[in-house]
Amino acid sequence: MVITGYRKLSTQFRWQRAIGDANGSIADAVTEIPIVILQTDDGLEGIGIGSHADLDRLFPAIEGEDPRGVSALFDRMLAQVFKSGHAGATYGGIGALDAALWDLKAKAAGEPLWRLLGGRDRFVPGYASGLDIALDDEQLYACYASFAERGYVAGKLKGGRDLEADLRRLGIVADALSGGSRRPGLMIDANESWQLKQAVRHVSALEQHYDLLWVEEPLRRWDADGHARLSAAVRAAVATGENLTGIDQFRPFFAAGAPDIVQAGAVWGVTHLHRLALAADLHDRPISIVGHNANPAVAHVAAAIPNHLTTEVQALHTAAGIEVDQEFADGGIVLGDQPGNGISVDETLIISDGGGGWADPAGPHRRPERAGLRLLLDGAER
Template identity: 35%
Template structure:
């Protein structure tokens, strides 16, 4: 039975504030840190699990506060009953809904319970779920933000490929549309036609602009064009996907399985990009993955590669995982990368351990129950 839960609100500083199209349109400020919510859970027979959720720019304190309120409902429960516990926690905070911040707070618990379950079985999480592969194609995003000068952009892209990463994604959505094309041209010329290349507009185009830019980008042979429109514009994404040869990718900003289902039902995405911490954890991700598989969609989970590597390895169709090195200071372990792929760790569970540095970045912490 669960006897102890520890919650930690951690602020991870970024070395350089990053900007994408949302910053250039004035909708957001540059991002200088990531707020993370860690949940550590222990049982009376000595088993433990760790999970996390996160937010960018705002929401970290809210996630921590909600998790702190509902965490006591886990004490005395069987940690194997993960689906039932997810539902119990949702109903504990039912008045604040079943998506967004409320379920993002629950994701940390859910992921910790799956981590514990895999550890109890002595298996990596991917193997517990039923892996289709031991490694997954990976691409880098963190070197391609709009604040990065084009010379550095090209250098970052080359370094990623030289470091064993399989593809490169760069941000687009610059007020000068020609600048987007110049940056794409520079990267494509540097990498050649054989390296997979993606572009991400971060929801900042309207429908006419997305059509024009999508057509202008066709010759780059992109693996996908990401978030060309508002995340909730399912009809607009569907119309765009129908008129472009370039696959359309979206989904990372959605906060529930139900919201993703609207995209899937509308035919709005060739590539679905769910984020397990954003949609409520692994339990919800698995439901969404089943829907995506039924529609024969490609899968490319957003961010949090430490979690998504396992989930992508268990998806039937060959997926992609997004490589971000931002979270490296938080964990003792490193994901192994080579030959364009990210390898599933052989360690049980998620295979992650918090560093002492992560403890020093903790802003708030609370414990419920007593650690065995």
């Protein structure tokens, strides 16, 4: 079996709510879901979800190769873009192709990916994440109550702009999740919007009222020393790493003793998560997956690594034309027995007729000019 080609598809994910963070938001959000399908000479196809970035440059590294050598093929893709580097969007293309390669390997073996990777238990612990900064209080409660109905007892609030609002909204999230726990787990995600001392002051004030499990992306993604200093100044664990593209980018963090919780973006693929988990385990750090819905294949890795903590679940449905052999239940993700990564595509149901997306100028993927430099009082810049 060798790889002969690939094709690209896109569909839409309708969030059925506004989504956003400290950097911006999208009303009634609809975002694109890029799909990559790898083709082989024996007709078997592998499906990857994540990114279409740089596929034309990356594909020659795996064309004509046996997809079962997936770990070596991951390194070949890194070598293919050696001069320009694999950081940034290119790593997303690697991640999508990597997910499709692992799908092929598991399908060829006739096993679900979690079993092929050595997993014993099909259950993956998770937490609720509403991407919720644009929701009003009533909508916020309803969002997390829907997760609570599936057994979720921990939730992550998007915040960082208004202390009083964060205090109130953390209480709402706790109330919505309280059906399954007397003390629901609470996290707050500032999406790189603070400087170090802003983070210390804000988190310290929150901790007078709530015992936070972690504070996420409090500082710029490359500030290893700052994350370590923040961890020493607050009770909550400090979590970051979802936007670091490559295991190499974690080296200064581990050297600085940061972060407390290592995070891996789901969109970066199966091999990235697997290798990062082992590197984190060497430093006695747990690992958490960010954005499971962006690439459900990575949940299979969580079942097979020694230090998985919990996975972010942002929605309880899938995009048009995509079926995933997983169930959201009991406060986590229950993996199925379908060979491969459990993702199937019905191309007749795919919706690709435009709509809003992450690139919206008012959305969360555009950093405000004054982010990290704003003097915020009562939630407004002064």
